[in-house]
Amino acid sequence: MTVTTQPDYRCTPSPLHAILLAGTVPLFLGALLSDIAYYNSFQIQWTNFAAWLIAGGLLFAGLALLFALANLIRADRKAGRPVMYLVLLLVTWVLGLVNAFEHAKDAWAVMPSGLVLSVIVSVLAVITAWLGLSNLRSGGAR
Incomplete structure (x- = not known):
């Protein structure tokens, strides 16, 4: 009697995809820290820093999103963690x-909604990077 199992295909992101994905975390985290500094000091320059860091994070995340979409299109099985990673x-x-x-608003109009959004986006960026940089499986039920 022979038992045949489906192989577990592990797919790690390409080096450029990994750099772009990992780069989103410090950029969005830096924006969060800038928002916290602005909340505590009222120095308007912190909002400008946050806006530029968010723009950089969006650039990196957008390019990583293109890589994730291309990987999902090429995948044999389009379900599970790769789809969850793309959606996240x-x-x-x-x-x-x-x-x-x-953050395009003037001065204190950014607070507190900008700070709350920065917290949410930073947490999502960390979760997404963790999920994307771990081994994505396209086979099996894991």
């Missing part, structure tokens, strides 16, 4: 864009 990355990018629009 898309949600991170969309909320980051809303955060960028929020």
